Amino acid sequence: MNAIIGDVEDCIQATQRAIDVYGCRTIKLKVGLDSETDLQRVHSVAELLGASFPSEQIGIRIDANGRWSLEQATEVLHEMAELPIEYVEQPCRSESELLSLRRRIQIPIAVDESIRIDRLDSVKEFADLAILKVSPLGGIAETTRMAERIGLPVRISSALETSVGLSPSLLAAHELAPDAAAGLGTGALLRTDLVREPVVPLNGRIQVKRVEPDPSILASHAPRADLVSYWRARMEVAFESIAQPTRELVDMEG
Ligand SMILES: [Mg+2]
Incomplete structure (x- = not known):
């Protein structure tokens, strides 16, 4: 399991905590500040x-x-050549930049924002790995289909979601990339969760299991009536856009 460290966090403190509390040996670090x-x-x-x-x-x-x-990517990544970097995720935005960069650097390139549903066949031209998120994709079956169509090794990553969302992601990671660290340690970033035993790493690993929301915790988080209609409306808009064949995959800041 990798621990994630955002670009506003003190990375020394956050890494030490990921090691000491969760036993994570793989760290995912947001970059793209000044070099x-x-x-x-x-x-x-x-x-x-x-x-x-x-x-x-x-x-x-x-x-x-x-x-x-x-x-920028070429310069920074050349300077990082000696560091134990497993891969760089979405270093540049466009496919053409990624294509050029891939010829210039040794570090493998992973993509998430660049994966487009109407261009899945082309992903392996500009990337070495694909990062997939189960919840935005609509579940394990969708994620598996997408992994097959892309034809690259995948890493399963989470959005900022509760243990209820992380649970199917764990099953997908177990199925699609059993020997790789998954990016599913985000439960540790939440102050509260919907289950009694949150899905967080222990000694760098998370047990794969299905979880159900705890009714009493769920009740304590019951939304206000006006928010219920707001979220229903948002879900309807999201569903409409998902029905479009050319939708882009949604990367929820992962
Ligand atoms: Mg990402």
Whole structure:
């Protein structure tokens, strides 16, 4: 399981917590700030992981959310060449930039925002891995179909969702990428959850199981009546857009 560290977080504190509390050996770090800060943060994470685990067991994933230009990405990633980076997620936004970058760097490229439902066949031209999120895709069957159509190794990642949403993602990760660290440690970011035993890593792993929301916790989070109609309306709009054949996959800041 990888722990995720956002770009506003103190990465030293967050990495230490991911190691000490959750036993995570793989860290996913948001990048795309200024290059000096990015480098410093990746170095710090590498150092902390290296102090706790053998080098062959640690991994760093970096996610730029498409914030780098081709030149910026080339420069920063060359400077990171010696660091234990497993892959860089969405370094640039466009397919053409990703294509060019792939010829310039050794670090594997993973994509999520660039995956388009109408262009699944082309993903393997500009990427080495695909990051898929089960909840926005509509479930395990949809995710499996998408993985097959893309034809690349996948990593299953979560949106910011409760244990109820994480549970099917765990099943999908177990099915589609059983030997890889999944990006499903986001339950640790929530203050409250809908179950008595939240789906969070222990010794870097999460047990694959189905969970049901706890009725009493659910009742304590009952939404106001006006919010119910707001969310119903949003879901209707979302459903309409999902029905479009050319929809883009929704990346919920993952
Ligand atoms: Mg991402």
